[in-house]
Amino acid sequence: MNIALLANPTAGKGRRAGLLPEVVARLxxxxxAVDVVTATSRDGMIEQGRAAVAGGRAVVAMGGDGTVHLGLQAVAGTGAAFGIVPAGTGNDFAVRLGLPDDTLQAADTIARSTTTRAVDLAKVTGGDGTTAWFGAVMAAGFDAFVNERANRMRWPRGPQRYNLAIVAELLALRSRRYTMSLDNERRVFDSVLVAIGNTESYGGGFRIVPGADPTDGLLDVVVAEPLNRRTLMRLRPKVFKGTHVLDPRVSTYRARTVELAAEGVTGYADGERICPLPVTITCVPGALRLIA
Structure with missing residues (x-):
């Protein structure tokens, strides 16, 4: 293969950036043939990925879920081969696809591979005209508000900023009124947490939509009814095991297409800001050709 390697040296706090030459050597x-692609902006990375696809090259993303997300924008629905070399903190999409979570082992797997397998992706169309693809989970409730607040904060840097954003959003916690259509079946409800998954987890192992299968042609949806701060935080540790869905205050659904609307809510997918609601999310079977 001719490979465009989309490399993010800051992924995983830069701890695996030094492995880039060895990854290239193993591929x-x-x-x-390997061409390392780096860019100083999100749009620049996507544009270079699309240029690689137009040139008939395979695309390999080396980084975390954010880097993979950018790669997906270039390859989704094109039939181009796509590989993942995990080098981030959580690597949720790669882990849930059953790929090696070791950086060099993943590179070896791609180097030896002679086939691809089909994986579903989710396509988002926003009311503001945004279009985007995601592989893991879209958050449109409490976790999305945490991300939105953390992105606005300039201090402190690192994980502490995210922790402070969680505290601030807990203090501001209130339910929102959502309108949701699942394959045209309409529901109106109040909620503090809504998540739509193509795969199970986000945030480094939070199995928010347990059982989500990226080969079944469906999206999994989890909705939590209005909860107070204490109940939400008690429920949160259960998400690592996926047992939160056993709580009677949590509902689960499956659908090919999900339409979701709410005032003042911005959707985040694969940890990246997508757009304000309303959105239409559709599962596109086999939209990704994964090198595995």
Whole structure:
């Protein structure tokens, strides 16, 4: 293969950036031509990925879920081969696809591979005209508000900023009124947490939509009814095991297409800001050709 390697040296706090030359060497040892692509902006990375696809090259993303997300914008629905070399903190999409979570092992797997397999992706169309793809989970409730607040904060840096954003959003916690259509079946409800998943987890292992299968042609939806701060925080640790869905205050659904609307809510997918609601999310079977 001719490979465009989309590399993010800041992924995983830069701890695996030094592995880039070895990743390149291992891919080349498999007989592949490798062109390392870096960019200073999100749009720049997507544009270079799309240029690689237009040139008939495979795309490999080396980084975390954010880097993978950018790669998906370039390859989704094109039939181009796509590989993942996990180098982030959580690597949720790669882990849930059953790929190696070790950076060099993943590179070796791609180097040896001679086939691809089909994986579903979710396509988002926003009321503001936004279109985007995601592989893991879209958050449109409490976790989305935390992300939105953390992105606005300039201090402190690092994980502490996210922790402070959680505290601030807990203090501001209130339910929102949502309108949701699941394959045209309409529901109106109040909620503090809504998540739509193509795969199970986000945030480094939070199995928010347990059982989500990226090969079944469906999206999994989790909705929590209005909860107070204490109940929400008691429920949160259960998400690591996926047992929160056993709570009677949590509902689960499956659908091919999900339409979701609410005032003042912005959707985040694969940890990246997508757009304000309303959105239409559709599962597109086999939209990704995964090198595995």
């Amino acid at each position: 080349e040892a498999g007989g592949h």
